[in-house]
Amino acid sequence: MAEKRVGTSGWLYPPWRGTFYPKGLVRRRELEYLSRRVNTVEINGSFYSLQRPERYRGWFEQTPEDFVFAVKGGRFITHLKRLRDCEVPLANFFASGVLALGEKLGPMLWQLPPRLEFDPDRLTEFFGLLPRNTKEAAKLARRHDGKLKGEPHTEAGRNRPVRHALEVRHPSFDTDECRKLLRDNGIALVVADSAGTWPQLEAVTSDLMYVRLHGDEELYASGYPKSALKKWAAKVEHWAGKQHQDVFVYFDNDIKVKAPGDAMTLAELVGTGPEGVR
Template identity: 65%
Template structure:
């Protein structure tokens, strides 16, 4: 049986205080609290800027032993460089502390901008640079450039573990059979993204696990998931878990639905597994 991980995209949302986060809970304990209720969380700060090894180590230490993080790849790679000539930026990303998560490192998410269309050559070159084990990631990290130095660098791993990658594309051009076959050939999971119809919603198995991002089924980032929708997702997860791991993250955070929907889905999946 595969393992199902359900959680949220990020955890620092002021509007959740006094709702999901109990009144009086200090901000520095929000990750500890969220990780006690959920089984995985996406680290989103890594998308906006390189984080510090000390931050990754702190997040590792504040969460339960069996917890797993997904880490969002940097927008410098995906949005500014647009996947081209990214060996040094990739080295910097993995040197910035990702490996300090140790056994809590889950999939690495690469989210592409809508304007970035499929190019077989660009995708192939990018995919070939991605490390597939933590030893490969550490070797890549040691090739970081002078943007990082001293305590900003963590280029070690305590063990050799697989490193999984997932791609969330927003251009319909990636939904072609050629692109999907190429992603499968490189063992990169296609993110099944529910975006209220804004971007492609592609349910295709291209790796040994499934990755889902739920941004809202009626209103992007804002609407909650009703009982019928959660029942359907629970059934889908149960079918996948017969043979695959699955990671599901709620990103409908604007009105605070994300953590509650995640807990409701966890309850359904647990109930269906009993």
């Protein structure tokens, strides 16, 4: 059966404390608390800087056995290098501890900057560097340089697939050529709802549908009313049911503490999530 997972993008947000998180809950237990209410979360600290293996191990230990993490690729790769000459930066990224998530490692997210236009040669070169399983990821990780913050983690563990999703923000990606390139490389095209800020593309380009919900009417801030969540639930059921796609949905409307509640409601609507909170 197709997998359906719903969660939030990140979990370390001061406004959530005392609202979603109970008053007095220590910061180190916030992921533990969230992971008992949703069945996945998107790690976004990895976008801003290389993490350490001990952090990934800690996140693994704090979450239930059937929990899954998506990992957001580093902005050094997507925004500074702009996908060019990325072999060593990719090696550093995978050596920073990503593989320490083991069985809980889910899809990798690569978010492009809004001004980066569709360039098939650039994308083809980048896609060719991406590891497609943990064995390939470990091999790539061993090519790291000295820029890591801690000891590298380059062990593959049990060999498992590594899937990738691309979030685009420039209208030039809305072409048949782009969709074909993604399909040929097995890369998911992220469905991004951004209150009209960036294009919302919904093409099926791999066996994964990766959805990011940034805000219904106001970017990063507004919540989704029940009527909107029902529409998204219908999309999830269609992708997972009729098209047999694994569907991962992440709410990124965190500013006004809407993300966790919206995630829990959508999870209930599609019949997924941890036991006891469905």
